[in-house]
Amino acid sequence: MSFSPLLKQLIEAFRVLPGVGPKSAQRMAFYLLERDREGGKALAQVLGQALKQVGHCETCRTLCEKPICLICADLQRDHSVLCVVGGPAHVAAIEQTGGYFGLYFVLSGHLSPIDGIGPQEIGVDTFTRRLSLGTVKEVVLATNSTVEGEATAYYLADLVKSHGIKVTRIAHGVPMGGELDYIDGGTLAKALIDRTLV
Amino acid sequence: MSFSPLLKQLIEAFRVLPGVGPKSAQRMAFYLLERDREGGKALAQVLGQALKQVGHCETCRTLCEKPICLICADLQRDHSVLCVVGGPAHVAAIEQTGGYFGLYFVLSGHLSPIDGIGPQEIGVDTFTRRLSLGTVKEVVLATNSTVEGEATAYYLADLVKSHGIKVTRIAHGVPMGGELDYIDGGTLAKALIDRTLV
Numbered sequence: 001m002s003f004s005p006l007l008k009q010l011i012e013a014f015r016v017l018p019g020v021g022p023k024s025a026q027r028m029a030f031y032l033l034e035r036d037r038e039g040g041k042a043l044a045q046v047l048g049q050a051l052k053q054v055g056h057c058e059t060c061r062t063l064c065e066k067p068i069c070l071i072c073a074d075l076q077r078d079h080s081v082l083c084v085v086g087g088p089a090h091v092a093a094i095e096q097t098g099g100y101f102g103l104y105f106v107l108s109g110h111l112s113p114i115d116g117i118g119p120q121e122i123g124v125d126t127f128t129r130r131l132s133l134g135t136v137k138e139v140v141l142a143t144n145s146t147v148e149g150e151a152t153a154y155y156l157a158d159l160v161k162s163h164g165i166k167v168t169r170i171a172h173g174v175p176m177g178g179e180l181d182y183i184d185g186g187t188l189a190k191a192l193i194d195r196t197l198v
Numbered sequence: 199m200s201f202s203p204l205l206k207q208l209i210e211a212f213r214v215l216p217g218v219g220p221k222s223a224q225r226m227a228f229y230l231l232e233r234d235r236e237g238g239k240a241l242a243q244v245l246g247q248a249l250k251q252v253g254h255c256e257t258c259r260t261l262c263e264k265p266i267c268l269i270c271a272d273l274q275r276d277h278s279v280l281c282v283v284g285g286p287a288h289v290a291a292i293e294q295t296g297g298y299f300g301l302y303f304v305l306s307g308h309l310s311p312i313d314g315i316g317p318q319e320i321g322v323d324t325f326t327r328r329l330s331l332g333t334v335k336e337v338v339l340a341t342n343s344t345v346e347g348e349a350t351a352y353y354l355a356d357l358v359k360s361h362g363i364k365v366t367r368i369a370h371g372v373p374m375g376g377e378l379d380y381i382d383g384g385t386l387a388k389a390l391i392d393r394t395l396v
Contacts, residue, residue, distance in 0.1 A: 003286075006251060007248065010244050010248045016237030017241075018229045030287055034306060041249055048239070049204065051230070051242065065202050092200050108232060
């Protein structure tokens with residue numbers, strides 16, 4: 001190849017990003033060097049700083065540069081309800097609905113025994129400690145509806161029940177605005193079983 | 199939003215990359231912080247270093263951390279042939295063919311008057327100085343076959359001719375392995391006009 005050593009290194013470094021192959025990595029490197037050196041400098045600086053300072057919130061395990069995140073520190077919120085999600089992005093998704101006022105517990109992904117991801121890898125020990133404190137009255141399981149997410153929910157439901165705490169799962173069914181023609185059979189069957197009184 | 203200030207800054211910083219929207223930026227930030235801190239550190243470090251050290255080759259204007267790039271410094275190559283391309287990625291594309299042994303001249307994109315990109319912005323002044331040295335006997339125009347690329351080739355052809363130097367354009371036609379059913383009419387017409395003797 002005809003790139004200088006440093007340019008090759010930079011293209012290789014961009015490939016650590018998810019969804020970035022050799023062509024995109026090359027495009028990113030050239031774009032920053034030729035068109036946006038200021039933006040590139042800011043990215044290098046903020047990324048370095050974030051990797052040094054951002055850790056996990058001590059109570060909910062979300063990504064945060066302080067020991068306790070803003071949501072956990074908010075006394076206006078209902079500290080007796082705990083919503084369990086599979087990652088920090090899911091906290092953002094639920095917060096955007098504007099309809100939830102409890103706290104969160106953020107797992108590092110979902111259980112996946114074939115990938116060697118067991119309860120300890122996703123942070124279940126911290127979760128158990130949290131339950132033992134006795135402040136939580138309800139746990140809402142909002143893990144993904146994938147096989148891994150359902151398995152995680154099933155596992156956590158048992159754990160929460162063993163502490164004598166109420167446990168709920170977010171509803172499955174037809175998405176709002178969805179047409180029945182395009183819904184898969186499994187979802188439709190579940191929507192019929194879980195029908196609500198109007 | 200429920201992200202900490204530094205996390206928000208990091209997500210915003212990733213959006214300078216070409217083709218990266220809010221969702222991808224969020225995914226990149228979370229991925230590096232949760233799954234690949236080492237890769238992230240390497241990226242921040244190499245990016246910072248490249249932005250400081252990588253400049254343009256003095257003779258061909260490609261991206262390079264030395265004053266003269268490896269290709270221009272290679273005395274085995276034919277210094278009398280100069281191939282003009284629209285960016286460093288195009289040098290890599292031509293080098294990969296293994297069929298070109300001359301030198302390059304790398305423009306910063308193509309002429310685009312509506313975007314305010316004139317001859318000076320893409321480096322035509324350096325190109326003119328290069329022609330004046332008298333070492334170049336043929337210029338191969340390998341700019342894109344887009345409207346901007348063709349306009350740039352047309353402009354440069356005039357300039358090269360005014361220096362009394364031979365100027366050629368890479369061939370247009372049916373791509374190797376291409377079926378005639380799927381070739382656009384313009385390309386097919388050009389392929390007929392430029393037919394070669396077998």
